[in-house]
Amino acid sequence: RIGFDMRPEHPDYRDHYERFLMHYSQRLCVETRLFDGIEVLVDALEAAGTAWGIVTNKSQRFTLPLMDKLGYLRRAACIVS
Numbered sequence: 001r002i003g004f005d006m007r008p009e010h011p012d013y014r015d016h017y018e019r020f021l022m023h024y025s026q027r028l029c030v031e032t033r034l035f036d037g038i039e040v041l042v043d044a045l046e047a048a049g050t051a052w053g054i055v056t057n058k059s060q061r062f063t064l065p066l067m068d069k070l071g072y073l074r075r076a077a078c079i080v081s
Contacts, residue, residue, distance in 0.1 A: 028062060029069040042075070051077035 004016045045052045053076050056063050060081040067073040 025062060025065075028066050032066065032070070034070070042072070046075070053078035053080065055080045 003020070004010075004013060006013050006016070008014075008017075042052060054063075054067065054072065056079075058066070058081055063079060063081040064073060067076065067079060073079070
C-alpha cells in the first residue's frame with residue numbers, strides 16, 4: 001500500500017503488486033548478503049553436529065530460491081516461511 005501510494009481496493013493495485021513481485025523475484029539475490037558472523041556460526045554449528053534452521057517472513061516462493069542461491073537450502077535442517 002505504501003510503496004504504490006494506493007490501497008488494495010484500488011483497481012490498479014493488483015497489477016502493480018504482481019509487477020513488483022516479478023521484479024523482486026528477478027533481483028532476489030542481487031544485493032543480498034548474510035548478517036556478519038552468520039557463515040562462521042553456521043559452520044560451527046555444523047562442525048558440532050547441531051541441526052539449524054531458518055525462519056523468515058518471506059513467502060516460500062522467494063525463500064527457497066534465495067536459500068539455494070546463498071548455498072543454504074540443502075544445509076538447513078528446516079526452513080520456515
